[in-house]
Each structure stands twice: as C-alpha cells, then as structure tokens.
Amino acid sequence: MSRLLPSFWVMLRNTHRHPVNRALHLASMPLYVLGIAHVVGFFFGYPAQPALGALLLIAGISIFTFGHRIEGNLSSITPVLASRLISRNVRRYLAANIIHDRAR
Numbered sequence: 001m002s003r004l005l006p007s008f009w010v011m012l013r014n015t016h017r018h019p020v021n022r023a024l025h026l027a028s029m030p031l032y033v034l035g036i037a038h039v040v041g042f043f044f045g046y047p048a049q050p051a052l053g054a055l056l057l058i059a060g061i062s063i064f065t066f067g068h069r070i071e072g073n074l075s076s077i078t079p080v081l082a083s084r085l086i087s088r089n090v091r092r093y094l095a096a097n098i099i100h101d102r103a104r
Helices: 004-014 019-043 050-071 078-102
Strands: none
Touching: 004 078, 019 050
C-alpha cells in the first residue's frame, strides 16, 4: 500500500501528456471544485445552490472528458485508472496476508 501514491502520480503523469488536455484540465478544475463546494456546502447548511453545483460538476467533468478524447485515451480517465490501481493493490495486500496467515 505504500507504493500507492507514487503509482498514482505516475499514472496521472502518463495520462495527461497532451498540452491541450493539460490546459483543459487546468481550466475546468475550478468548475469542478466549485461544483463540489456548492453541493457539499448545501448539505452542511451554507448558502449554496446545489443545482448550480451539479451544473458546474457536469461542465467540469465534460471538459475533463473532452481533454482525454483529444489525447486519445478516453478509456484511461483518472477515476477508472484510480479504481484499477486501488483494487490491484488491495488484492495484492489481501493475497499476501491470506497466504501469510495460512502458513501459520
């Protein structure tokens, strides 16, 4: 599990090489963060608008996806790769511990 963060960084670097994809991600990150802030803030009692938050989230995710389409790696967007990376590390961890526990 200790190699998870460096592996995640390498994965991010390898799937965001095209300059247009990077620029689109940089431009849409504030939309994404503000969208999350509006949706979460609404549930914590802040004067936020969840509909605006959902719209900002959809816009941000759409721009992220468009950037990956330009780069040609639409199937390797970060949530998909992150889930694969985490599940692979969890499987390795469990396999190592199950084998180790059975040997006792």
